Amino acid sequence: MLTFRPVVLVTGALIAALGFTMLIPMIADLLSADEVHRADWAAFAIGAIISVLVGGGAAAASWGPIDQISTRQGFLLTASSWFALVVFAAIPLTLGGLELSYIDAFFEAMSGLTTTGSTVVTGLDDAPPGALLWRSMLQWFGGVGIIIMAFAVLPALRVGGMQIFKSEAWDTSEKFIANAAQYSLGLSLIYAFMTALCFLLLWAFGMPAWHALNHAMTTVATGGFSTKDASLGAFLTMGRAPLDMVVTVFMIISSLPFGIFLAALVRGNWRRLYTDSQIQFFLAIVTFLTLIMMVHVQSIFDTDLFTAFRLASFNIVSILTGTGYATTDYYAWGPFAVGIFFCIMFIGGCAGSTSCGMKVFRFQVALSALIVYARRLAHPNGVFVARYNHHPLTDDVFVSVLSFFFVYFATFATIAVLLSGMGLDSLTALSAAGSAIANVGPGLGEVIGPTGNFSTLPDAAKLLLAGGMLLGRLELFTILVLFSPAFWRT
């Protein structure tokens, strides 16, 4: 039997909690020196009241002890809570001074909570502080949300091969909820500490405190929302090398598995930081791509080696991790660079981080599946076992991971074709679809490239892209399984 009570209870509580956090941007607006900006506080006050009343009401109506969450309740809870949070997070954005339609506000909130970073807002430079802070906060919440989910929820749901992380997260499955709470608290503390450190460094290297705060939140979340129309580029003049290097370093750190940081801090298991095969593989990819792009940048722009390194590493890491800060229009780097940027956005970082894309471990699993497959082809009677991090992999994991790739590309192609059907040109359609599902942010071309904005797209395209962001962030199957008739059969 599939009962909805626990789902409604937790979703309601999360909405109410989101409502309380709306008081922070409200205060930011009230503190503003600008009278017009100050008036924006009301949008957050109304949003907070609605969210607390509706969420609290739903939670109260379904109050009661939760002994256990079934697998199906787990899927339903994950999908409904992310969706509901976006619905309510959009309220202050549509009521406030940004004057967004509800669909635009929904797109922006979805882009925030999924840490995508695509925006429909024009005129960030003159936007009220509350709205800017709210956008950064949404990405920050989304970042910590996905880290906790990657440890507490997705392995148990066995989504797209995430079951291989199950044994790591849970030593004893008996005390599930107690363990989950403790684990989540630990991960959140590390996340908060990293954000604080990033803020201090950005501030120390010359970024004004307000902007440093916002960018620290969206960097650690690998989100990419900025407080400036020129994005991070507004602060990154060539003379200020340290600033973009700080951002690069924190994007990399935020793309590593947070559970391994926790294990290092709590159990003193620092060795995992350099022996974990996912971390090794990710850092190897970053190094390899940075070197290639460095050579390419130097060959076309004739810059010095250090500038080439900065440009290459920043942009490679920004796209690879799905952050999507725009500092330069890399479309001008020629088709080779664009081709690489387009491909790597699908890769992403490590599972258990805030980063987006398909995740490095899936490529590792697919590669070992292929190697074993090639051996079996050549020697049909041989016995070969694939391994990940020294643990043997089963056919179950292979099918999960390879299905994930298949559905990922099918979803990407479907969204791209549907966008073309809405009249978008090929480059915009392709890059928008990829950017949404990989939670990157900006697309390619004049319309939605680093110099453009998603505001001019038709509403249907915005809703489709918002759906793509949610699919990408929740690893596809968490949403898609709800459309399977078998899911609803008791």
Place this chain on the structure above:
Amino acid sequence: MLTFRPVVLVTGALIAALGFTMLIPMIADLLSADEVHRADWAAFAIGAIISVLVGGGAAAASWGPIDQISTRQGFLLTASSWFALVVFAAIPLTLGGLELSYIDAFFEAMSGLTTTGSTVVTGLDDAPPGALLWRSMLQWFGGVGIIIMAFAVLPALRVGGMQIFKSEAWDTSEKFIANAAQYSLGLSLIYAFMTALCFLLLWAFGMPAWHALNHAMTTVATGGFSTKDASLGAFLTMGRAPLDMVVTVFMIISSLPFGIFLAALVRGNWRRLYTDSQIQFFLAIVTFLTLIMMVHVQSIFDTDLFTAFRLASFNIVSILTGTGYATTDYYAWGPFAVGIFFCIMFIGGCAGSTSCGMKVFRFQVALSALIVYARRLAHPNGVFVARYNHHPLTDDVFVSVLSFFFVYFATFATIAVLLSGMGLDSLTALSAAGSAIANVGPGLGEVIGPTGNFSTLPDAAKLLLAGGMLLGRLELFTILVLFSPAFWRT
């Protein structure tokens, strides 16, 4: 132990046989009224002599009984024979009046034998008849070659899920070679009969006999080489509806599994023709896509319903089956149509036909894998079995098929990025990579689109694309497995 003798013997014999077939275009040249064209006979004579001597010599040197072909010998034989045939088939093209460099001739021969249909030849209208006939013959050989391979070789090698066709092709595995020969002969006869029928219909509906012969060969092979610069469009004026409809029908028939035709004729099993799930699925795809494109064509060009049907069905079938005849520049049909054309070229027709792409059955297997996977996600303790054509599918088949998709896209992306690195623009690089690996033929854009030609690409790009064609035609793994160290370990 991996011994090369049987591999060299069969490859040599095939090269010698190819040499003898070069006498046919030689005769065509000798019969030509044009003196310049007549002089081209020497190119084929030289090609024939070289091929017969080298191939015959290799076969003679390795002569002896072949008891059994091991799996590894099977892979090696498949890869080496296709590659060697291309190497020798290119000789008359480079020596003759087309004045192609050897790399261009190699590209053209590869495009022929793999039934791709991309061309580097300009001025087909004035080309010597021998060269035109040779191009058509290469596609015709490639077509029958892939049909025989899909029944006699690929299921035994278990390439990308082809093992599910194993039991169908071989009732008793003991008499392997005797069965294989009988089977191959039956398939070849059906293929030849269909070509003759196509020729007669094209001729009856007004195409000159010479052109009808060439186009019949490249239609049944779903190849797409033409005898005219304007491709089939040179014959398809709007007033001659039957001509392009004949081609459409034969492209569809040639994309169905030839083994089922054989079973129908030999054993009277006509029921399979409409109960086979691969045929049903393929025809459903054709119908669905034609309807969508019909509506789209009518909405932009305001044509009558029949013209919209002809345009839509012809172009959908031409790209879907990987034939690639160009009649109109569908790039002018807008991004929605281009998006659809780009996606469907990867689908292809049925396994066991001459058609290209990933093949319909793989999508069916992937879909049933996904449905079972979704059920397992929702009900972790349930037992679910996926089926194809009423037979249960194992995890082994899932991993094979899903690996195939993964490697297909990885190969596509790699070729596209490498082409970009050679200075091709994004549209050309993407469409050339897709067109090569899916064995379609023309690409998109000004350079390699229906109005363009592959001759202007750099040599490295031509070789890379030729490699992509071979990979696509031989279902990737037949080639890739040779690069696995395990393959060479005894």
